[in-house]
Amino acid sequence: MSGSDSSARAAARAEAVGLTVHSLPPPELPLQARRTRAGRIKMLLVLAVCAAPVLASYFSYFVLRPQARSNYGALIEPSRSLPALPLRTLGGQAVDARALHGQWLLLALGPAECGGDCAQRLYMQRQLREMLGRERERVDKIWFVTDAAEPPAALQAALRADPSLQVLRVPREALAAWLRPEDGRTLEDHLYLVDPMGEWMMRMPADPDPARIKRDLERLLRASASWDRAGR
Numbered sequence: 001m002s003g004s005d006s007s008a009r010a011a012a013r014a015e016a017v018g019l020t021v022h023s024l025p026p027p028e029l030p031l032q033a034r035r036t037r038a039g040r041i042k043m044l045l046v047l048a049v050c051a052a053p054v055l056a057s058y059f060s061y062f063v064l065r066p067q068a069r070s071n072y073g074a075l076i077e078p079s080r081s082l083p084a085l086p087l088r089t090l091g092g093q094a095v096d097a098r099a100l101h102g103q104w105l106l107l108a109l110g111p112a113e114c115g116g117d118c119a120q121r122l123y124m125q126r127q128l129r130e131m132l133g134r135e136r137e138r139v140d141k142i143w144f145v146t147d148a149a150e151p152p153a154a155l156q157a158a159l160r161a162d163p164s165l166q167v168l169r170v171p172r173e174a175l176a177a178w179l180r181p182e183d184g185r186t187l188e189d190h191l192y193l194v195d196p197m198g199e200w201m202m203r204m205p206a207d208p209d210p211a212r213i214k215r216d217l218e219r220l221l222r223a224s225a226s227w228d229r230a231g232r
Contacts, residue, residue, distance in 0.1 A: 072212035073202040082198035087168045102232030103140045105194035112149035137230035141165045146172035
């Protein structure tokens with residue numbers, strides 16, 4: 001009897017242990033995996049918070065108030081991201097295209113010789129920025145020189161006298177893969193506007209009215225005031 005009792009008690013204990021083991025909850029994820037998942041969630045939340053003001057201002061300007069919008073420049077829809085242009089200074093130093101992000105960019109294009117029409121666009125570019133008053137610090141002027149020649153001495157002196165103008169050399173074909181003129185015009189006939197995220201989003205007409213361009217710029221600067229600040 002004692003032997004059978006012992007056997008019964010041993011069987012009962014084994015059954016209890018088996019039930020206990022099988023009733024345990026599944027093992028939790030390793031600590032590192034949980035941390036990785038939490039980090040990804042936090043990163044997505046940060047990106048969403050950063051992008052929200054930008055998207056909201058653009059949505060308000062371009063969608064909610066289309067009846068109030070009478071833009072003079074041609075909107076580029078969808079916008080086109082700044083590519084990895086092979087930029088160099090006139091002295092030959094390489095410049096990372098990503099360094100242009102963070103400011104509104106008003107672009108002029110032309111060969112180094114910069115004849116009458118090119119000089120007129122550079123003058124208009126300068127005047128448009130000055131007409132923005134205190135908001136001008138949010139706009140950078142860039143002249144993309146599209147050939148390997150050197151600007152005339154007189155033009156180089158004028159460029160040095162305007163520190164707000166950045167002159168960068170880039171092959172014309174690289175720009176042509178990103179920017180587009182209106183039908184019947186050449187690439188050099190326009191001023192182009194790029195937003196602080198590096199998106200080409202507006203092309204100014206050839207032979208433009210400066211006052212109407214100024215209104216476009218002012219509206220865009222107001223619409224982006226909640227997320228864009230002067231300086232990179």
